[in-house]
Each structure stands twice: as structure tokens, then as C-alpha cells.
Amino acid sequence: MPPTFPASPASSPSLSLFSASLPSRDSVVAALRAAGCVFAEDEARLILTAAGTAAELTALVDRRVTGLPLELVLGWAEFRGLRIAVAPGVFVPRRRTEFLVSEALAHAPHAAVVVDLCCGSGAVGAGLAAALDRPEVHAADVDPVAVRCARGNLAGAGGRVYAGDLFDALPGALRGRVDILAANVPYVPTGEVALLPAEARDHEPLVALDGGADGLDVLRRVAAEAPGWLVPGGCLLVETSERQAPAAVDAFRRAGLTTRLAVCEELYAHVVIGVGD
């Protein structure tokens, strides 16, 4: 899960720069740039579109320059062309994870039953639902804040979102029926969480980031239990890092899945794909 955020704003320039009248686009860009936002022009465009009044604009820019991730300032993140609502305390879906969804769709373009495990905002489930023909969508997360957020994002697809630890959260009736089991699990090694950019470290819950000593604790648990939930030919997909990929592939193979690694150089994305018997 290496983040894709721009560099974190270093300090908080005062927005007393702004008067009661609507600040100009240039002044917004300048404030964002002074705060260290790498993509100040793009961010300014989005923030200006989101604000209805000068006071709202000042508040949004203030939040951004104090280091709140852009997606939390706006209240949404773009994922596969969808606007996914995000709330404070919920992992912001990364563009990199779009590759996991593409790989799932390539493997199972007619999937009828989809599970988004470790769903966070539900972006992966929403991306799958939008591309498939009215699939049955299930999602689960251990964090109640994420569950609430995913319920909103998956309501339009008729998705059901459960709270609980991995497969324990799912209805038993799904066993042996799942065509696509997508799990973007936490995979940052515990010792490296402190090295993440501040936007992830300070604004995303540890449970969404920390994957244990080598980052693969949750992945191994998911791989071990997945075969019992997949329909014959169904697939498990988990995002990992380049460094972790060999051990992740090994965990899938040990679970009895026919396994391969898919890589997208452009997004620097690594997805382990395992197919059940």
C-alpha cells in the first residue's frame, strides 16, 4: 500500500491572505504551493469547484494546508472514474488499486458474486459493481467507520457490508460461491509505518496500514481461508509490493491456489492472483 499522495504540506501558511470576497484561483494555488502541495494547480481546481462561497473556500484551503489529505478535504476520491465518498478515519483508495480491479475483471468478466474483503471505503467493490452486469456484491471490514462509509458507497449497487474480522464477517451461505474475492489488505511492515508520508501516518488508521512484521500477516490469513469461499475457477486477488511479492505468491500456492503475479509498471502495482480448483 505505498501511498500515492503528493508530498505532505510542511507548514501552515495563514489564509488570512483571503478576504471576504472570493479569492482568486492564483491565490489558492499560491497558498497550496507555499504549503508544499506538489500538485497545487490540480488541487486548486478541485477545491475551487467544491467551494460555494468564499468562507467555504477558505475553510477547505485551510484544511488542506494544515496537512489533511486532499480527498478528505473534498470528501471523495476518484477511483476508476467513480466518486467514492471518504470520511475521516477511512483509508483513501489509491489509484494503484484500480489495477487489482482490472485484473479481477479480466479474469472473471461475467462474475456474478463478488466479495470486497478489507473493503475500507468499498472502492474496490464499487469499481467491480460498476463494470459487471448486476453482480451480487458483499463487502466486509473490521473497522466500523469503514463499514459505514462502504455502506454508503455500495448502496447503489445493492451491496451488503458486514463488520468483523476477515471471513468471520461473511454469511456462511457465500462459501463455495464467490467468483471474485478481492482483498486489498494492510501490507506495510510494522517497522515501516512510521516512515509513511504524514498524510497516511496521521490520517489513516493503523489497522488499515499495519500488516505485521513482514507486512504479510493479513494476506497469509486471507490466502489460507480463501479456497473454501471460491467457486471452482473463482479467483482471489491481493495487492502487494514488489519486495513482498515472492512471499505473497508462496502463501497463495501453499493454500492450494493456482497462482501468478500481475505487475503494472505505470501504477507500480503488484497483484497476486490465485485461482481455486
Ligand SMILES: C[S@@+](CC[C@H](N)C(=O)[O-])C[C@H]1O[C@@H](n2cnc3c(N)ncnc32)[C@H](O)[C@@H]1O
Ligand atoms: C489498505 S486498506 C484497503 C481499503 C480498501 N480495500 C481500498 O483499497 O481502498 C485495508 C483495510 O483492511 C481493513 N482490515 C484490517 N484488518 C482487517 C481484518 N482483520 N478484517 C477485516 N478488515 C480488516 C482495514 O480496516 C482497512 O479498511
